[in-house]
Amino acid sequence: MDSYGNWLIEATIDDMQGKMTEGEVTSRELVQMYLHRIAAHDGKIHSILEINPDALHIAAALDEERKTKGARGPLHGIPILLKDNIDTGDKMHTSAGSFALANHIASRDAFVADRLRKAGAVLLGKTNMTEWANFMTIGMPSGYSSRGGQTLNPYGPGKLDVGGSSSGSGAAVACNFAAAAIGTETSGSILNPSLKNSLVGIKPTVGLLSRRGIIPIAHSQDTPGPMARTVKDAAYLLGALAGADEKDPATGAIPPSAAADYVAEIQDTDIKGVRIGIAGEPLTLRLSKHKLALMEEAKSTLKELGAELIENIQIPSARHTWGFDIFTYEFKVGLNAYLQNTHPSNPIRSLADVIKFNTDHPDRMLKYGQKLLEMAEETSGTLTEPEYILTLDQDLRLSRDEGIDHALKEHQLDAIMFGGDRGSVIAARAGYPTVIVPAGFVPNGEPFGVSFTGTAFCEAVLLKIAYAFEQAAPHRKPPKIR
Numbered sequence: 001m002d003s004y005g006n007w008l009i010e011a012t013i014d015d016m017q018g019k020m021t022e023g024e025v026t027s028r029e030l031v032q033m034y035l036h037r038i039a040a041h042d043g044k045i046h047s048i049l050e051i052n053p054d055a056l057h058i059a060a061a062l063d064e065e066r067k068t069k070g071a072r073g074p075l076h077g078i079p080i081l082l083k084d085n086i087d088t089g090d091k092m093h094t095s096a097g098s099f100a101l102a103n104h105i106a107s108r109d110a111f112v113a114d115r116l117r118k119a120g121a122v123l124l125g126k127t128n129m130t131e132w133a134n135f136m137t138i139g140m141p142s143g144y145s146s147r148g149g150q151t152l153n154p155y156g157p158g159k160l161d162v163g164g165s166s167s168g169s170g171a172a173v174a175c176n177f178a179a180a181a182i183g184t185e186t187s188g189s190i191l192n193p194s195l196k197n198s199l200v201g202i203k204p205t206v207g208l209l210s211r212r213g214i215i216p217i218a219h220s221q222d223t224p225g226p227m228a229r230t231v232k233d234a235a236y237l238l239g240a241l242a243g244a245d246e247k248d249p250a251t252g253a254i255p256p257s258a259a260a261d262y263v264a265e266i267q268d269t270d271i272k273g274v275r276i277g278i279a280g281e282p283l284t285l286r287l288s289k290h291k292l293a294l295m296e297e298a299k300s301t302l303k304e305l306g307a308e309l310i311e312n313i314q315i316p317s318a319r320h321t322w323g324f325d326i327f328t329y330e331f332k333v334g335l336n337a338y339l340q341n342t343h344p345s346n347p348i349r350s351l352a353d354v355i356k357f358n359t360d361h362p363d364r365m366l367k368y369g370q371k372l373l374e375m376a377e378e379t380s381g382t383l384t385e386p387e388y389i390l391t392l393d394q395d396l397r398l399s400r401d402e403g404i405d406h407a408l409k410e411h412q413l414d415a416i417m418f419g420g421d422r423g424s425v426i427a428a429r430a431g432y433p434t435v436i437v438p439a440g441f442v443p444n445g446e447p448f449g450v451s452f453t454g455t456a457f458c459e460a461v462l463l464k465i466a467y468a469f470e471q472a473a474p475h476r477k478p479p480k481i482r
Contacts, residue, residue, distance in 0.1 A: 030079055107343050166193045192424065202238055329387075
């Protein structure tokens with residue numbers, strides 16, 4: 001077995017498939033290599049909550065299948081991690097980082113977990129996350145949970161923010177603890193940890209990937225999505241995960257024009273004539289001079305590739321203050337429905353039960369309080385409040401008609417470019433896709449990236465831009481972990 005310290009570091013899915021095809025390595029050996037890295041280094045990072053006890057057996061079975069039937073596709077035998085709010089119908093737990101659900105084992109796979117298995121991926125384990133996807137209280141650090149403790153950023157443990165709430169997924173993939181991971185996002189929770197860990201993150205259009213089997217925050221904005229070290233690897237995952245699910249009505253809106261093969265869509269790196277708007281103030285405020293300089297370098301790269309950049313575009317609603325009223329109302333409805341459908345052995349059946357458990361175990365559960373949980377519990381749980389209905393309507397109008405779609409139409413744009421994840425909130429409210437890609441590091445070692453946002457179901461366009469940029473200027477470097 002090749003040393004995990006050599007070719008495995010930053011190995012792509014294509015690299016792994018090439019070695020498995022040539023018989024130089026097996027899926028079982030890949031799993032072993034990643035487990036060795038986790039054992040050697042995750043004690044300092046705390047990104048992994050648990051390992052799938054059947055991972056080696058699953059990998060061995062996939063190795064045998066490869067010999068007798070051939071590979072199912074590009075993910076055959078590839079180890080993938082999942083955020084701890086994604087159900088897996090196996091021996092692993094699903095807790096959203098809460099010790100209240102530390103003993104909860106899902107009865108069946110989430111849709112995305114099932115798609116990964118069918119594609120031949122090895123579900124390697126579950127990653128830590130900001131508890132309840134950072135909808136527990138105000139002031140909780142990114143990456144903290146009562147079940148898993150504090151995940152650290154491998155580029156600056158204890159110094160740099162790890163990003164939330166898919167914190168463990170970001171740190172683990174950055175550290176080469178798996179080929180890639182699946183995170184979830186309601187508002188920035190894939191894009192932010194991808195930015196902070198020098199990763200490619202895809203926040204898909206709401207409805208491109210099924211939300212079934214995922215512990216929710218807000219049904220109008222929730223979506224799972226890939227986190228990987230390269231655009232191509234993320235595209236492989238997106239292609240495997242996307243698709244209609246009769247049990248998730250949001251997936252019924254996927255248009256026939258949505259790409260079936262995102263990797264095929266990015267093979268041609270010619271983006272000459274692609275029109276990209278550069279978001280102006282206030283979305284550039286508070287970016288340091290070093291990050292603004294990296295932004296300028298990224299723009300220069302895109303210009304050299306032939307893209308047409310329209311500077312300082314204005315999004316009419318960019319100065320709007322977005323609250324979390326939508327989350328407050330939708331969280332109770334979604335969480336209660338999820339918990340009531342768990343196995344009868346799970347004693348936590350409602351948001352009220354979660355709050356009581358936390359109150360009964362304050363030393364472990366209430367380090368930062370539970371203000372947001374309590375606010376959500378005070379709602380009716382029926383979505384009948386006028387404030388909710390009017391706010392939802394306003395958010396959609398401001399984020400779409402007076403937001404992203406307005407800017408795209410006014411300037412005839414294919415995409416809007418933001419520094420870091422500055423566009424994540426407005427794209428989240430619209431339910432629109434964003435792809436973030438590494439764009440360098442500032443002097444203190446903090447990773448930086450640029451993101452591309454567009455209208456609904458334009459993932460193929462965004463991935464093509466991101467891939468062309470990545471190929472022309474590969475900026476990602478692995479962290480130095482010891």
